[in-house]
Structure formats: structure tokens, C-alpha cells
Amino acid sequence: MTVKTFTLVANTPQVALTGRYIIRNVTFEANAAGTLSLYDGSVGSITQSNPAYVDGSVNCSYTRTVTGVRDLACGTDSYDYAGISTTYPTTAANASFALPAIMALGIGSSGTVGPLDAQAVVARGLVLNSTAAGFAVVQYDVAV
Amino acid sequence: MAAVSSLPAINVSACSGWTPQQLNLYNALPVFFQEREVAYRKKYGNWKMMFGKQPWEPNKGPLGRGIVSEPPPTLRQFAFPNALATACAKKDIIQTRERTFDFVLKHHKFESPTFQWYASFNDFIEKKIVKNLDFVLQWQEEFSSQFYRGFMFHQAPAMMFADSSTGVIDFAAPIGDGNDAGTSGKSNAYLQAKIATMGSPGNLSLRTLFYALDTLEEDLKAVPYQSGTLKDDSFLNDKFMLMTSSEAYNNFINDPFLKENRRLDLDIVQEGFKGNLLGRITTCLHSNPLRILVAGDGSISFPAPEAIEENPSAANYGQTVVNCDYRNTQYEVAFLCGAKGYNIIDVGPPPAEFSSGSGADRMSHLQWNGKPRLTDRINVPCTDDLGGTQWEQNAYDEFLKIISYMVMGVAAETSRNVLPIVFKRARGITTSIV
Numbered sequence: 203m204t205v206k207t208f209t210l211v212a213n214t215p216q217v218a219l220t221g222r223y224i225i226r227n228v229t230f231e232a233n234a235a236g237t238l239s240l241y242d243g244s245v246g247s248i249t250q251s252n253p254a255y256v257d258g259s260v261n262c263s264y265t266r267t268v269t270g271v272r273d274l275a276c277g278t279d280s281y282d283y284a285g286i287s288t289t290y291p292t293t294a295a296n297a298s299f300a301l302p303a304i305m306a307l308g309i310g311s312s313g314t315v316g317p318l319d320a321q322a323v324v325a326r327g328l329v330l331n332s333t334a335a336g337f338a339v340v341q342y343d344v345a346v
Numbered sequence: 347m348a349a350v351s352s353l354p355a356i357n358v359s360a361c362s363g364w365t366p367q368q369l370n371l372y373n374a375l376p377v378f379f380q381e382r383e384v385a386y387r388k389k390y391g392n393w394k395m396m397f398g399k400q401p402w403e404p405n406k407g408p409l410g411r412g413i414v415s416e417p418p419p420t421l422r423q424f425a426f427p428n429a430l431a432t433a434c435a436k437k438d439i440i441q442t443r444e445r446t447f448d449f450v451l452k453h454h455k456f457e458s459p460t461f462q463w464y465a466s467f468n469d470f471i472e473k474k475i476v477k478n479l480d481f482v483l484q485w486q487e488e489f490s491s492q493f494y495r496g497f498m499f500h501q502a503p504a505m506m507f508a509d510s511s512t513g514v515i516d517f518a519a520p521i522g523d524g525n526d527a528g529t530s531g532k533s534n535a536y537l538q539a540k541i542a543t544m545g546s547p548g549n550l551s552l553r554t555l556f557y558a559l560d561t562l563e564e565d566l567k568a569v570p571y572q573s574g575t576l577k578d579d580s581f582l583n584d585k586f587m588l589m590t591s592s593e594a595y596n597n598f599i600n601d602p603f604l605k606e607n608r609r610l611d612l613d614i615v616q617e618g619f620k621g622n623l624l625g626r627i628t629t630c631l632h633s634n635p636l637r638i639l640v641a642g643d644g645s646i647s648f649p650a651p652e653a654i655e656e657n658p659s660a661a662n663y664g665q666t667v668v669n670c671d672y673r674n675t676q677y678e679v680a681f682l683c684g685a686k687g688y689n690i691i692d693v694g695p696p697p698a699e700f701s702s703g704s705g706a707d708r709m710s711h712l713q714w715n716g717k718p719r720l721t722d723r724i725n726v727p728c729t730d731d732l733g734g735t736q737w738e739q740n741a742y743d744e745f746l747k748i749i750s751y752m753v754m755g756v757a758a759e760t761s762r763n764v765l766p767i768v769f770k771r772a773r774g775i776t777t778s779i780v
Binding site for chain 2: 289290
């Protein structure tokens with residue numbers, strides 16, 4: 203178990219750890235109201251540039267109608283088939299996809315909050331971002 | 347220091363002093379060779395165990411199409427028939443539908459370098475060609491495993507991204523055959539975007555696995571392995587199978603759910619975790635699992651699992667080692683499998699006119715079952731008077747080569763029976779004390 207203290211500059215994401223870690227506890231101390239968010243990342247940014255990609259979409263109440271179907275008696279029929287429909291639209295590129303915060307600690311006014319028993323796993327690294335200047339104390343185990 | 351003459355001495359006094367022998371006066375071998383074979387981990391998972399079989403029919407074109415009669419869907423949750431005495435009976439009309447799946451054959455060739463006879467005559471290690479033959483065979487086994495695994499990964503209609511903030515199951519993941527460029531099937535761009543949504547803890551926990559199990563059985567309607575599906579594998583009866591790495595399995599010792607709910611006599615400190623998972627899942631371990639490396643900008647790659655130490659001054663120069671990029675990968679893929687999602691295509695023999703050979707030349711048979719064999723039917727380069735390279739037949743039989751040709755196929759009969767799970771790699775044991 204390692205304990206490290208990081209000085210936080212308001213609204214400035216910083217890479218606290220790089221690599222795979224199990225985060226055990228996080229304590230947040232600030233001189234003003236603020237929120238400390240933790241991200242799984244390895245660069246000093248909480249957004250990521252994603253290229254366009256194909257992903258599925260399901261229409262749960264899809265009806266397909268087939269008309270003009272001839273039967274043996276030379277009748278013309280139409281059929282409704284009720285079901286679902288899966289399509290594969292292209293999701294547009296997002297140059298600033300917001301990485302999800304894996305956890306957050308809020309503080310109403312100056313003071314300390316925590317420790318948060320996190321049991322979190324970061325695979326890329328730990329990025330800290332606080333809306334107020336202060337300190338973060340992180341207890342972690344190396345998970346490599 | 348004694349002065350020692352390199353010549354024999356004569357008339358030496360009986361107690362003339364210390365006369366040691368000169369150590370480097372005589373010849374000795376500078377080094378001795380010992381041939382050693384060491385044990386290596388098997389690299390390939392037993393993917394074939396999970397599959398059914400399906401024959402290929404020759405002379406009927408390049409594409410096989412399986413037709414499956416689908417059971418009609420259940421369309422109601424209540425049934426309210428009319429009372430016999432007061433109303434006419436209503437009726438249900440039941441009709442079945444069909445769906446199709448297509449499959450094709452793939453082929454790949456395997457070769458050794460061209461062996462020259464002199465190395466076999468001169469070098470210390472004998473039977474090098476036989477050894478190489480074994481490795482060609484192992485390489486092929488690994489190749490087919492990678493082919494099956496990649497096919498399942500890219501054909502799976504649903505994917506799980508552990509603890510994703512946008513929904514852990516993607517029920518309509520892109521499907522395709524996959525390619526080296528990462529643009530087909532579950533493209534690198536798709537995986538990059540999905541992996542970026544994965545939150546915490548995001549590892550392969552029992553909680554994640556429990557969710558995957560329910561999804562596979564309830565939402566994807568996969569059926570577990572049944573008695574008789576697999577010969578001599580009764581441990582799989584009425585169970586699903588998890589194909590994963592030792593690392594992920596070992597990590598179950600550290601699982602919060604296990605720690606909270608383990609039997610008091612389950613000694614996870616000295617005996618480790620063992621047994622099936624949640625009573626429903628049997629695990630099959632394999633090395634070199636599918637792992638994903640994410641760069642700082644979020645882009646992903648699939649690094650080669652192994653490399654060779656090529657620093658001539660390293661102590662283990664020439665050793666096959668884990669590729670550092672692979673070691674540093676952050677994400678891994680496990681496969682939770684139900685029964686008979688995929689079928690291996692039983693290709694059968696090559697066309698008789700080609701496989702029976704011509705005349706007395708037994709080397710000329712077309713073989714495509716992946717059996718490595720030796721051939722001397724190669725061309726060798728020689729230099730003509732003008733310094734140009736010409737190719738002539740191996741008429742002197744100075745060279746040999748191992749060749750092998752493999753035709754294979756796999757059909758996605760019910761691809762939803764396999765659910766790939768992308769998860770964060772994690773190692774380490776935590777306690778409540780520190």
C-alpha cells in the first residue's frame with residue numbers, strides 16, 4: 203500500500219499515476235467548495251478524441267410490411283411482420299469525448315472529505331481533476 | 347612465484363621448490379554443448395472443445411449456407427381463452443420461420459526456411475529439421491486457435507464492456523470477419539470508443555461475470571453445455587464455459603464477493619480459489635489471451651504476445667519472451683460460451699485427382715489437412731556468367747523444406763451463444779487492513 207499526496211490546481215486535470223493500480227482510499231481537502239473527480243487515463247486530459255465508428259441500434263417495435271405477394275389462388279396479399287430491427291449506423295467522430303469519472307468526492311465548503319473506500323481499478327492510470335484548489339491523498343496498490 | 351620451464355627439466359634437486367603445471371600448456375575444448383529441452387506453456391486454448399462439427403460438401407460452390415428452423419417467438423405473457431359455454435373459441439396460428447448463416451473455407455500455408463544439408467552434417471544439434479517440423483505443427487495449432495478466437499470475437503452480436511458508463515452490454519455490436527487493419531467487424535475505432543466508457547472497477551469480477559451469465563442465458567437465450575454435447579467432459583454438463591487467462595482467474599481470490607461470501611473452510615490463502623464459478627460456469631484457462639493496448643490518445647492496438655530477445659549481450663539472447671507491449675496491455679477479453687455457438691467445418695479430403703498423386707511420385711499429393719511434410723521440389727538460385735541470378739531445380743537434392751497447407755472453416759451457427767467480455771486487467775491482493 204502506497205500513500206501519496208497530490209496538490210490540486212483548480213480545473214486542471216493532472217496525471218497522478220500511470221499504469222495499472224488498485225485505488226484503495228481517496229481523501230480530498232480544499233479551501234473552498236469543490237468536487238474532486240477521478241478518471242482512468244494516462245494523459246492530462248479528461249477528454250479523448252474518438253474516430254467515427256459503427257455501432258448497432260435496435261428498433262424494438264419494428265413492423266415490416268410486404269405487399270403484392272401472390273398466392274396460389276392468384277390473389278394479391280400483403281403481410282405485416284412485427285418484430286425488432288437492428289441497424290448499424292455510423293457514430294460520428296467525437297474529438298472531445300468526455301471520459302467518464304470513475305468516482306467523485308464533493309465538498310460543500312473548505313475542509314476535508316473522505317476517505318472514500320474506493321476499491322477502484324485503473325488500467326491506464328489515475329487522472330485527478332478538482333474544481334477547487336487543494337490536496338488529494340491517494341492510497342493505492344500496484345496492480346501490474 | 348615459481349619459474350616453470352616449458353621444457354622437461356633434468357637434474358633437478360630433490361627439493362628444488364614449487365613446480366606447478368602450466369595450465370594452458372595443453373589443449374582443451376573451450377566449451378561443451380549440451381542439448382536441453384525445457385517446458386513451455388501451451389499457447390493455445392482448447393477452442394475446438396467448444397465447437398460442434400459441420401461437413402463441407404465439395405463441388406457445390408464456394409459458399410455454404412446453413413438453414414435453421416427458428417422456433418416461433420412467445421408473443422404473450424398472459425393467455426385468456428374464452429369460456430366454453432359462453433363464447434366461441436379463439437385460435438392461435440403458429441408458423442415457423444427460417445434464418446440462414448453462411449460459411450466459407452479459408453486457407454493458409456506454412457513453411458520453414460530452406461534447409462541446407464551442411465548444417466545437419468556440421469552443427470551440434472542434430473535432427474533440426476524434425477524439431478522444426480514440431481514447431482510448424484504447434485504454430486498451426488496456434489494459428490487455428492487464433493482464427494477461431496478472432497472469428498468468434500468479430501462475429502459476436504453482443505459484447506460486454508465491464509462497468510461501462512453507457513451500458514455494459516452492447517446488444518448490437520458490429521459484426522464481420524475482422525481484418526489486420528482493424529476496420530472490419532469490431533473495428534479498432536469501435537473498441538476505442540467503447541473502452542473509453544469503461545469505469546471502475548471494470549475488472550473481471552464475479553459481479554461482472556454474474557451479469558454476463560444472466561445476459562447470456564436470459565437475453566441472448568444461449569443454452570448451457572449438455573451431457574452428450576462434449577464427450578468425456580461431464581464437468582461441463584448444464585454449465586457455461588469461461589475462456590480466460592490465468593491472471594483473471596487468479597484474481598478471483600481478491601474478489602470482494604468471494605471474500606464476503608466464501609465458505610469458512612475455503613482456504614483461499616493456501617489453497618487458492620478453485621471450483622466452478624457461481625455454480626454455473628466452468629473455466630478453461632489459456633495463455634496468450636486476447637489483450638488490447640490503449641495508447642495515451644486512446645487509440646488501441648493488439649500487440650504480438652511474444653518476441654525474441656535480440657540483444658546479443660543479454661544473458662537470455664535468443665530466448666522467446668513476453669513482448670513488453672503485450673505485458674503492458676491494459677485490457678483483456680474473456681469469452682463466456684454456451685453450447686454449440688460455432689461449428690468447425692469438416693473440410694474433407696482434397697479432390698481425388700490431386701490428392702492421389704501422379705505416377706510413382708508420392709510427394710506430389712495435394713494435402714490440405716495441415717500435415718507438415720518435407721519436400722525437395724524447390725528451385726534454388728544460381729549465378730550465371732553475367733552475374734545474374736537464375737533459378738534451377740534442386741537436382742542435387744541439397745535442400746529440403748517443410749511445407750504445410752491448411753484449409754479450414756468455421757461457421758457461426760448461433761453466434762449469440764458466445765459473449766466476449768472486455769475487462770480491465772488487474773493484479774494484486776488487497777485486504778481491509780492496509
